[in-house]
Amino acid sequence: MKLVTYLQDGRERVGILSPDGAAVRPLPCVDMNALIEGGDLAGAAARAGEAVPLGAVTLLAPIPRPRQDMICLGMNYKAHLEEAAGYDAGAFAKEKPVAVYFSKRVTEAVAPEGAIRSHPGLVERLDYEAELAVILGKTARNVKAAEAGEYIFGYTVVNDVSARDVQTGHKQWYFGKSLDGFTPMGPCIVTAEEIAFPPALDISSRVNGETRQAANTALLINSIAEVLEELTAGMTLLPGTIIATGTPAGVGMGFDPPKFLKPGDVVECEIAGIGVLRNTVE
Numbered sequence: 001m002k003l004v005t006y007l008q009d010g011r012e013r014v015g016i017l018s019p020d021g022a023a024v025r026p027l028p029c030v031d032m033n034a035l036i037e038g039g040d041l042a043g044a045a046a047r048a049g050e051a052v053p054l055g056a057v058t059l060l061a062p063i064p065r066p067r068q069d070m071i072c073l074g075m076n077y078k079a080h081l082e083e084a085a086g087y088d089a090g091a092f093a094k095e096k097p098v099a100v101y102f103s104k105r106v107t108e109a110v111a112p113e114g115a116i117r118s119h120p121g122l123v124e125r126l127d128y129e130a131e132l133a134v135i136l137g138k139t140a141r142n143v144k145a146a147e148a149g150e151y152i153f154g155y156t157v158v159n160d161v162s163a164r165d166v167q168t169g170h171k172q173w174y175f176g177k178s179l180d181g182f183t184p185m186g187p188c189i190v191t192a193e194e195i196a197f198p199p200a201l202d203i204s205s206r207v208n209g210e211t212r213q214a215a216n217t218a219l220l221i222n223s224i225a226e227v228l229e230e231l232t233a234g235m236t237l238l239p240g241t242i243i244a245t246g247t248p249a250g251v252g253m254g255f256d257p258p259k260f261l262k263p264g265d266v267v268e269c270e271i272a273g274i275g276v277l278r279n280t281v282e
């Protein structure tokens, strides 16, 4: 099923999208984090309320306020690793096939149709990264790769917006990834049972209608199963944890000359079966 968070009459709710996407039925829960942690999606779905036309509500990010920083993978598609190393070998070259992990503060995720903030005066090289995000549904500790699929609640689309000058100006990427308005998410969460594991989904991005990224999530260097086994060997991951699996080639810094974002640009990130996340730079 497809789950959304939305505003109706000023109140935040969680709901199930109808199969045609034209309506939403509210679920009895406080928010998406509570729904995931409650561990009884089927029970909540059985008590869904009356359908409301989608046009009568405003979509928010499916998890507007993640409980913890998002876990991110860097350099996780081969062609993107090559383009990033071409832009700045000192910052992005990777000699070993080990996963690159970093985290991203998401004080408030940007809604579908919401604004990417350009931070004039702080950021000169604003970039986009379409990514498949995995949301965990259970406490994960010592997970074996073969069982990894059982820990997944669902999937969504994120744009891992990045300030390249801030990102590479510090030894760690954290600041340049974590600015306010840097994590558009949505438009929905597709629950795990709807997508065969591991996901092999077309992923793409467009800026002002021009295709920039086009790949498939089957091309991840470090797979979701490998990442879950590796991280949980020494680290407990809680329900609601969001893991952004990395972006394919075609980000702005990968072009010569680079194609960074500017106010007014419309960025669309799309994953087949999940939807289009469309945001405007302001």
Ligand code: MG
Residues within 6 Å of the ligand: 072, 073, 074, 129, 131, 160, 244, 246, 247
């Ligand atoms: Mg990224």
